[in-house]
Amino acid sequence: MKSKKAVNVTKENSKVFFMPDQVKFERVEGNIKTKLRMVLDQEEAVEIRRLELENIGNTEESLEVSCKFEPILSSKEQDYAHPSFNSLFLMMDYDENEKILEVKRRKRGNNEKEMFLEAMFSTDATVLVDNEFETDKEKLQVRGELDIPYKIKKSIPFSNKVGLTTEPVVAMRKTIKLAPNEKK
Numbered sequence: 001m002k003s004k005k006a007v008n009v010t011k012e013n014s015k016v017f018f019m020p021d022q023v024k025f026e027r028v029e030g031n032i033k034t035k036l037r038m039v040l041d042q043e044e045a046v047e048i049r050r051l052e053l054e055n056i057g058n059t060e061e062s063l064e065v066s067c068k069f070e071p072i073l074s075s076k077e078q079d080y081a082h083p084s085f086n087s088l089f090l091m092m093d094y095d096e097n098e099k100i101l102e103v104k105r106r107k108r109g110n111n112e113k114e115m116f117l118e119a120m121f122s123t124d125a126t127v128l129v130d131n132e133f134e135t136d137k138e139k140l141q142v143r144g145e146l147d148i149p150y151k152i153k154k155s156i157p158f159s160n161k162v163g164l165t166t167e168p169v170v171a172m173r174k175t176i177k178l179a180p181n182e183k184k
Contacts, residue, residue, distance in 0.1 A: 031057025032178075053125070055178035062128060063178065066152045068171040070137070073105040073115045084166065092135040092162040099131050101162075101170055121172040125184035129175035132158035137167035 017024040022039040033054040040047055055061050072079050074086045089106045099122070105115040121131065134140045134151065139159055141149035149171070151158060158173060178184060 028056070031055055031059070031061060032063070052183065053176075053178060054183040055180055058180050060180065061178045062175060064129075064152075064155060064173055064175050065123075066171065066173040067119075067121060068140070068149060068152070068169060069119075070169050071103045071117055073103065073117060087166055087168055090168045091164070092168065094133060094160075094162050101133055101135070101172065103168065103170065119170050119172060121174060123174060123176060123184060125176040125178065125182075127174055128177055129173075131160075132173040133160055134158040134171040135162050135168060136165040137169040138165070140169055140171050 013028045015026040017026075021042060022037060024038075025034075025036045027034045033056050035052040035054075037050045037052075038047060039050070049067065051065065053063065053065070071090060072083075072086065073090060079086055089108060091104045091106060093102045093104070094100070095102065099120060101119045103117045103119075107114060136159070140151050147153070150156070152171070152173070158171065176184070
């Protein structure tokens with residue numbers, strides 16, 4: 001059995017701040033200082049995640065930065081009643097020019113409003129590998145896996161394909177470079 005690299009999360013290297021409209025996580029791991037801020041808009045259904053990375057070391061660092069979430073686009077009641085069935089109504093599309101991954105929910109009835117979400121992953125850092133994405137959970141991770149998804153953990157390239165899937169996921173990745181003492 002292979003041993004996994006353990007990450008030592010302690011009070012000394014991690015902080016969490018809760019506010020009414022946002023949460024902020026700060027962490028230092030090796031030469032990388034990380035600040036993640038997730039903000040929710042109180043008027044609109046919008047979530048913005050801002051990740052700030054700082055290389056506090058003396059050598060250049062290459063980092064794969066990934067984000068992943070499972071889109072729902074239905075009411076809580078519909079999702080709790082039958083999550084797999086609700087997933088069948090989601091369609092994915094990728095706009096190569098705008099670099100936006102769009103998830104749209106097909107209407108199930110004439111009175112239902114059209115629902116969609118857009119995910120965009122942008123940076124001002126030096127990009128080594130740009131805009132990889134995965135929309136099928138089955139391609140991203142091993143079934144039943146609760147840890148970091150397999151393709152992310154093993155640095156396996158994403159498929160960059162959209163299509164119908166029974167288990168939709170929005171996973172995006174960029175590989176960036178940080179010079180010593182650079183913050184992006």
